[in-house]
Amino acid sequence: MNFRKTAILAAATSVLALGAASADTIKFAFIDPLSGPFGPSGEAAYTSYQLAAEHINENGGVNGDMIEIMGYDNKVNPKESLVQFQKAIDDGARYIVQGNGSSVAAALIEAVNKHNKRNPGDEVLFFNYAAVTPAFTNELCSFWHFRFDAHADMKMAAITDWIAERDDIKSVYLIGQDYVFGQAVASAAEGQLSEKRPDIEIVGNELHPLGKVKDFTPYIQKIISSGADAVITGNWGADMQLLMKAAAESGSEVPYLTFYGGSKGAVASLGEDGIGLLHQVSEGITNLEASDEQYALIEEYKERFPDYDYYYHRVWNVMDMFKKAAEEAGTNDPIPVAKALEGLSIEHAYGTATMRAEDHQIQQPLYISVVSDDVKYGVDNIDLGWELVDAGTISMDAAEQPTTCEMERPE
Amino acid sequence: METIVFGLLNGVSYGLLLFMLSSGLTLIFSMMGVLNFAHAAFYMLGAYFAFTITGSSSFWIALFIAPVLVGLVGAVVERYGLRRVHPNGHVAELLFTFGLAYLIEEVVKIVYGKTAVDYRVPELLDFAAFEIYGASFPAYRIFVIFIAVAMLVGLWFLLKRTRAGLIIQAALTHPHMVGHLGHNVPFIFMMVFGIGCALAGLAGVMAGNIFVTDPAMAVQMGPIVFVVVVVGGIGSLEGAFLASLLIGLLQNFAVGINLKFAEIFGFLGMSDLSEVGRISVSSLAPVLPFLLLVLILIFRPQGLLGEKEL
Numbered sequence: 001m002n003f004r005k006t007a008i009l010a011a012a013t014s015v016l017a018l019g020a021a022s023a024d025t026i027k028f029a030f031i032d033p034l035s036g037p038f039g040p041s042g043e044a045a046y047t048s049y050q051l052a053a054e055h056i057n058e059n060g061g062v063n064g065d066m067i068e069i070m071g072y073d074n075k076v077n078p079k080e081s082l083v084q085f086q087k088a089i090d091d092g093a094r095y096i097v098q099g100n101g102s103s104v105a106a107a108l109i110e111a112v113n114k115h116n117k118r119n120p121g122d123e124v125l126f127f128n129y130a131a132v133t134p135a136f137t138n139e140l141c142s143f144w145h146f147r148f149d150a151h152a153d154m155k156m157a158a159i160t161d162w163i164a165e166r167d168d169i170k171s172v173y174l175i176g177q178d179y180v181f182g183q184a185v186a187s188a189a190e191g192q193l194s195e196k197r198p199d200i201e202i203v204g205n206e207l208h209p210l211g212k213v214k215d216f217t218p219y220i221q222k223i224i225s226s227g228a229d230a231v232i233t234g235n236w237g238a239d240m241q242l243l244m245k246a247a248a249e250s251g252s253e254v255p256y257l258t259f260y261g262g263s264k265g266a267v268a269s270l271g272e273d274g275i276g277l278l279h280q281v282s283e284g285i286t287n288l289e290a291s292d293e294q295y296a297l298i299e300e301y302k303e304r305f306p307d308y309d310y311y312y313h314r315v316w317n318v319m320d321m322f323k324k325a326a327e328e329a330g331t332n333d334p335i336p337v338a339k340a341l342e343g344l345s346i347e348h349a350y351g352t353a354t355m356r357a358e359d360h361q362i363q364q365p366l367y368i369s370v371v372s373d374d375v376k377y378g379v380d381n382i383d384l385g386w387e388l389v390d391a392g393t394i395s396m397d398a399a400e401q402p403t404t405c406e407m408e409r410p411e
Numbered sequence: 412m413e414t415i416v417f418g419l420l421n422g423v424s425y426g427l428l429l430f431m432l433s434s435g436l437t438l439i440f441s442m443m444g445v446l447n448f449a450h451a452a453f454y455m456l457g458a459y460f461a462f463t464i465t466g467s468s469s470f471w472i473a474l475f476i477a478p479v480l481v482g483l484v485g486a487v488v489e490r491y492g493l494r495r496v497h498p499n500g501h502v503a504e505l506l507f508t509f510g511l512a513y514l515i516e517e518v519v520k521i522v523y524g525k526t527a528v529d530y531r532v533p534e535l536l537d538f539a540a541f542e543i544y545g546a547s548f549p550a551y552r553i554f555v556i557f558i559a560v561a562m563l564v565g566l567w568f569l570l571k572r573t574r575a576g577l578i579i580q581a582a583l584t585h586p587h588m589v590g591h592l593g594h595n596v597p598f599i600f601m602m603v604f605g606i607g608c609a610l611a612g613l614a615g616v617m618a619g620n621i622f623v624t625d626p627a628m629a630v631q632m633g634p635i636v637f638v639v640v641v642v643g644g645i646g647s648l649e650g651a652f653l654a655s656l657l658i659g660l661l662q663n664f665a666v667g668i669n670l671k672f673a674e675i676f677g678f679l680g681m682s683d684l685s686e687v688g689r690i691s692v693s694s695l696a697p698v699l700p701f702l703l704l705v706l707i708l709i710f711r712p713q714g715l716l717g718e719k720e721l
Contacts, residue, residue, distance in 0.1 A: 036630070040625075043526065215621070218417060218667055221413075221421070225414075238627075249621075250547055380529075
């Protein structure tokens with residue numbers, strides 16, 4: 001009896017060992033909310049990663065290896081994220097992707113730094129596709145962290161450039177989520193507005209708790225009674241959608257300049273009221289001129305995941321840049337890949353993206369778009385979609401911001 | 412002045428919505444002694460049922476059918492679940508409803524998907540009722556106020572002024588006596604649980620389109636409902652009404668206040684550069700109900716109008 005058990009065990013172990021030795025998958029751990037109020041934000045990105053990985057795998061993978069995206073639900077909680085991070089490491093992940101929540105990203109950067117210091121030879125890289133607190137590529141910058149989204153100061157630069165040209169905007173209201181990212185957005189807005197348009201008055205600077213407010217009507221009424229000519233917000237996920245819902249109900253008629261107006265449901269909440277009012281700044285929108293391949297991709301995504309829209313264009317940038325870097329390095333190991341990523345450029349559907357070597361911050365053109373009813377692709381399964389505003393293209397140089405990063409690099 | 416008017420309007424409409432949601436919970440507790448953790452899940456079911464029915468017919472039909480359906484689900488849960496768990500005591504009941512809440516959430520996720528559904532305010536009521544200081548007040552919210560008040564009056568009349576209400580109340584305190592008088596006590600309990608769930612369902616029908624109808628709505632509303640019930644006094648309908656309004660007003664007024672701690676406590680020498688001094692009253696708004704909960708439990712454990720202590 002005992003002998004048989006041992007034999008089975010031995011057989012099982014040898015199979016496991018075989019599996020480990022042939023190691024032909026590159027494991028990406030996707031650590032983001034997959035349930036709760038921010039679940040849709042995470043899910044939309046997760047599905048994007050899956051599709052991007054599938055396409056790469058169908059075309060022969062990266063250096064012959066296949067990419068596997070493993071999802072870990074962190075509920076936008078930094079503590080939970082660290083647990084999931086450990087789980088991901090135990091599951092063999094060498095690449096971590098995360099984006100929803102700068103509080104989470106901050107915890108992950110620290111965890112990755114620590115892990116890599118303690119486990120030489122087993123390093124992991126952190127690809128941040130959406131957590132945009134500027135500090136991550138400034139004072140907190142790390143060799144192990146790469147950011148594939150324009151950070152808050154860059155997006156704010158795009159927004160304030162646009163406001164600077166609009167003489168009819170005399171006062172601005174700031175509203176945001178009360179955590180490191182919302183605070184960064186508010187201070188960026190204050191700083192840049194006072195520089196570009198000192199005559200503009202900031203009539204309100206409101207921070208509300210992250211994901212806790214159900215009814216934004218009192219906030220909207222405060223905005224209306226402040227008489228602001230425009231609102232700037234960094235809200236995302238449910239906070240964006242509910243803010244827009246309350247704005248539509250209260251008949252608020254000022255432009256909303258947002259980072260994440262593309263959050264699922266925000267456009268549908270505003271409906272027709274949003275036309276010409278809801279703006280967003282992003283690295284690409286589906287209604288820009290693009291190649292037929294890009295149109296095919298947008299349509300394939302919609303067909304596969306009808307609940308969501310092609311929104312996370314930067315996810316494809318992450319995967320394409322990873323593939324290019326790994327193939328240049330000739331290996332899928334994190335350190336050579338990281339070194340190859342530094343200074344790497346790719347041509348993507350909406351322009352050129354370059355990974356700046358000194359702080360690992362992507363540099364790319366940005367686009368300001370507005371809700372319109374005359375578009376090729378709608379969002380939220382209605383006919384409204386995003387259309388580029390006049391002079392809404394911000395070149396890579398105009399969006400670029402200086403960095404204070406002093407990076408320590410491994411040998 | 413604007414702050415006060417807005418605070419009052421929003422506070423009352425939000426407060427009444429809370430009351431619709433918590434009245435069922437407090438009803439079930441006062442009549443059956445069951446603290447129903449799955450209550451917010453029934454609220455969610457109400458919103459989803461209304462979404463489905465609205466899609467195939469109209470909102471007005473959903474307004475009547477959806478709460479009835481939720482009530483039926485509640486009655487089935489009582490008949491085949493809770494009734495069997497009941498002899499094992501309160502802890503078993505608590506755990507049962509706790510598990511039920513998760514079960515309902517998962518089922519909703521499987522049936523409707525993990526993301527929000529597009530449940531909208533009916534077109535007939537989708538206009539601004541009046542405009543005040545440049546902000547419009549939606550007609551639908553006035554409708555919510557109207558329904559909530561009608562519900563309060565209806566419930567109060569049913570419980571305090573009808574024979575059925577008398578029997579229900581008697582069944583709680585003297586179940587054997589009521590049984591011996593020829594009334595079917597288990598059936599009464601099933602009805603009470605069903606009605607309580609139907610009330611939650613009605614709240615879901617009304618609130619699902621003001622807020623967002625998604626699988627997270629139950630979890631988001633769950634804590635605040637318990638705050639209302641505890642603050643009002645567990646089992647007291649009038650207390651729940653008072654507490655709902657109080658919490659609605661408190662939250663909305665706090666958002667409207669622009670003061671920072673440093674400005675309020677400046678006379679104590681607090682500077683607006685200090686950590687505490689920088690906190691603004693409006694940013695505290697969502698925490699206030701829970702602060703109230705803690706204070707009530709310390710200083711008045713039976714709640715505002717409650718009779719028994721927790």
